[in-house]
Amino acid sequence: MKKHYIAIAGNIGAGKSTLTSLLSQRLGWEPFLEGVSDNPYLSDFYEDMNRWSFHSQVFFLARRLLHHRQLLERPHSVIQDRTVYEDAEIFARNLYEGGAMQERDYRTYHDLYMAVTSILPPPDLVIYLQASVATLSERIRQRGRSYERQLSPDYLAQLNRLYEDWVQHFALCPVLTVPADRLDFVANGEHLTLITQRILARLQGKEVVRFD
Numbered sequence: 001m002k003k004h005y006i007a008i009a010g011n012i013g014a015g016k017s018t019l020t021s022l023l024s025q026r027l028g029w030e031p032f033l034e035g036v037s038d039n040p041y042l043s044d045f046y047e048d049m050n051r052w053s054f055h056s057q058v059f060f061l062a063r064r065l066l067h068h069r070q071l072l073e074r075p076h077s078v079i080q081d082r083t084v085y086e087d088a089e090i091f092a093r094n095l096y097e098g099g100a101m102q103e104r105d106y107r108t109y110h111d112l113y114m115a116v117t118s119i120l121p122p123p124d125l126v127i128y129l130q131a132s133v134a135t136l137s138e139r140i141r142q143r144g145r146s147y148e149r150q151l152s153p154d155y156l157a158q159l160n161r162l163y164e165d166w167v168q169h170f171a172l173c174p175v176l177t178v179p180a181d182r183l184d185f186v187a188n189g190e191h192l193t194l195i196t197q198r199i200l201a202r203l204q205g206k207e208v209v210r211f212d
Helices: 016-027 042-047 049-072 084-097 103-117 133-143 153-169 189-203
Strands: 005-010 030-032 078-081 125-130 175-179
Touching: 005 016, 005 153, 016 030, 016 078, 016 125, 016 189, 042 049, 049 078, 049 084, 049 103, 084 103, 084 153, 125 153, 125 189, 133 153, 175 189
Parallel strands: 005 078, 005 125, 030 078, 125 175
Antiparallel strands: none
C-alpha cells in the first residue's frame, strides 16, 4: 500500500488538530499533532517582540523543518497538524508587516526558509481549512484556552488575508480547500466522509471539484 503524507493548514481555531485526529481514525494513518513547543525565546518574545521575533521564528522554523523531515521518513502514512510553510508565509510575514520584525531580519529569515524548503520534499497534499472570522472566533471561545482570549477579530482577519494569499500562490503540491464554515466534520459524519473521499480521490490523481 502506498505511503502518503498529508498536512492540514489553517488559521487559529479552524479545526486542524480535530480534523487530524478524525482523519487518522478514519484512515488508520498516524497523526502528528502540533504540541506545545519548548521555544526558549517565547517568554522573551512576548515581553519584547521587536527584539526577539527573529530568534523565536528561527527556532520555530528549525523545529518544524525537523518534524517535516521525520514525517517524510515514516514507513507509513501520516497526517500533520500545521505545515512548515505557515510559520514563514503567515506568522513571520505577519510580524514583519506589523512592524515587529525588522526588514533585515525578515529577509534573512525568509532566505533561509526558501533555501531549505526548495530542497525539502513537500507533502503529497495540503488540506486548507478555510474559515470566516466569525467561525474562528466562536471555536476559539468554545475551546477556552486562556492564552487565546486576547486574539482580536482584526488579528484573525489579517491572518486570514495572509492565508488566502499563500494558498493562491502555493504550488509545491496540490491543495484541497475545505470550507470549514459549511462542513461540520465534528458533528456531521457525512461531512467527514465527504472530506475523506475527496482527499483519497486527490491522492489518486483525480480532479476534485470544489465542495458544493
